[in-house]
Amino acid sequence: MRVGIDVGGTHTDAVLMDGTTVLASIKTATTPDVMGGIVAALEQLLASPGVDRSAIDGVMIGTTHFTNALVTGRSLAPTGVVRLGLPATSALPPMVDWPQRLANAIQASVHLCHGGNEFDGRPISPLRPDELKRVAAQLEKSGIGSVAISSVFSPVNAEMEEEAADILLAELPNLHISMSHQIGRVGLLERENATIVNACLRNLADDIVEAFAAALLAVGVSAPLYLSQNDGTLMDSEFTRMYPVRTFASGPTNSARGAAFLADQPDCAVVDIGGTTTDVGVLTGGYPRQATGEVDIGGVRVNFRMPDVLSVGLGGGSRVTRPPQLEVGPDSVGYQLTQEALVFGGQVLTATDLAVAAGLADIGDASLVRHLDRNLVNRGIAWMTQRITDLVDRMRVSATPLPVVLVGGGSILIPASLPGIPSVHRPEHHAVANAIGAAIGQIGGDVDRLFAITASRTREEVLEEARAEAIDRAISAGAAPGTVQITEIDEVAVAYLPGNAVRVRVKAVGELDLTGEATGKEDEWAWN
Structure with missing residues (x-):
């Protein structure tokens, strides 16, 4: 059995899975210290009837700790x-x-x-x-x-x-x-x-890994700890200490992977609506499409592997600006949704209130939003629906419409159909798709570098070298050697450099090795 956890700005989600079967799931409010929310989610999840904590093989966590540290400039x-x-x-x-x-x-x-x-x-x-x-x-x-x-x-x-x-x-x-x-x-x-x-981020990584390990011990779980990477794969706790930057964007990636698994749609657009933001990405072969160029994180341009995702401030906790200019978001009440929203007795009109008033969701006390003007409610739902449709359209790279999978707790904001979209899927367990994506994660390794093709070094030899290196990196990261396969290979001639140069990108993915035998090569290319 595996436990998957995803820490978002509003909720911390956790699932317990036996193979491909979801045995239990829980959604709790993210706490200001984040760690408290993880412990609370684990305690509630593992309190489910018939759960044997000793039978848990691994705990997979997607976290925003490192992204937040860079964006805020703290703990660096x-x-x-x-x-x-x-x-x-x-x-x-x-x-x-x-x-x-x-x-x-x-x-x-x-x-x-x-x-x-x-x-x-x-x-x-x-x-x-x-x-x-x-x-x-x-x-x-x-x-x-x-x-x-x-x-x-x-x-x-x-x-x-x-x-x-x-x-x-x-x-x-x-x-x-x-x-x-x-x-x-x-x-x-x-x-x-x-x-x-x-x-x-290296010092913070040590602190975070130790805190996560302490959280597991606090709830009586002794299973290995893994963290989600931004390409949809996992790395173990020691790898996380060395490469914390690889966790950036793990949240949207987990949601996309979980959506593909739940809806059985390996090629689709995924719309993940949380309490604070909406993330829209595209899946190809069950993995998120990667950004082809540089990405900006906190004002710093970087070029490691990142999913191609559009994010906007629209979620269940988004504040509604009333007419004459009706808008939903980007401001949000965040994890205070259950105290601030009208349906929970609060004083703030949120996107969740509109969904309840429109009959799209049954949350809180519906009687508290019956007084809302029907025209306001309809316009608000139409505004959010059009916003999501436009985002999906922007992510297309061809004229062919993409099926859409709606996941996340905030997916209740959107009707069962979208204009111009051939099909919309909202699968079972959609509210915790991000935690499911973490739980089903595999181990990956990638290569992206320039090779020179010469008379003594043919194209086929270059590609084989790149494949072997990607496979070796996946095994070093914790993949079972016999399960690793090449899932992506891209070859681009580099015309602006002298000689016969080619840029080769290769990605290898394998099943998680829980025996601990796959890490023997780690020291060959990783440092303290």
Whole structure:
């Protein structure tokens, strides 16, 4: 059996699953400290009749902790930034495009050093060990314990980043090191940004993993802990300590995966309506379509794998602005919905009140919204319906209409049909689809880098190398070796670089290995 948990801005959801069967589910209010909501959800879930806590094989959690930390600029560790690229790249130093508030929050110690490679792996300049030893001395003097290392074209040749990490660790053995070739894609500034974000979250990751583990012990569960990644797969607690940045956008991804599972619709648009926001994404083969370029998180441009999702401030707790200009959201009462909404005896007109007044939902006390003007209610429902329809239309990449799966507790706001949509599905357990998506998660590994095709290195050999590397990364992350399959492969010729260069993206996915035997290769490409 597995437990899936998803922490949202309004609700914390939890499900207990035996294979593909949902045995129990619970939805509780997210608490200000978040952790209290997780413990409360687990206690209620595991209090269900016939639950044997010792039979739980794993607990999978989707969390917004790390995203919130970056957006708010809180709980970020002082970070060292080492770029290998001199004499090139000095015109645009690290963090040149960061918001000043975030740059101040991480108190960055920036160092430009010699090194880096051309696109075909040739060195720009040799690495200088003495230069890096001086950097280590300055980091120690500043009390910095986490460092981001980036090197020009390190996804092509990672040797300089690895050698630099060895030198710094020899000087400072307790240093947390994040290397850009393990985190981001081709594109120096965006990959470097992603690595810096990861480095400044390393200390918080230790605290969060330990707090989650303590929450499980508090309710008597000794099963392994896994966290959801932003591509729909899982990573274990130790992987989370090293790569907290991979949890960004895990909430929308979990909802999409859960929707595909519940509705048996591997190719569709998913509309996840929560208490605060609505997320719209597209599933291809049961996994969220990935964004093709850079994404902006808290004002920082990064280029690691992220789902292609449109998010708007529309949910069950959204405040309704009355005529003459009727709008719903983006302001929301959030987790205070059960105190603030009219149907719960509050004084705020919310989207949930409109749904109850229109007969779309049976929540709270319907008599408390009978006085609402019928024209106001109808216009409000029509406004929300059109808003959702427009978002789905924006996500299409072809003229073919997409079926829609509605999930999330706030999906009650929308009627059973949408204009121009061929079919709308609202499956059983739709309110906890995000927690189900976490529970059914698999383990993945991906490769996204440039390869040079030469007379001695054919296209077929390049693709096979990329496939093998993706499979190895999935196994290192905790996938059972015999179950890993390639689910995505993309090959793009890069015309603006000299030579026969090709960018290859490969994703491998496998079933979770609960025996603990699949992590033997982790140290080959992961650092402290």
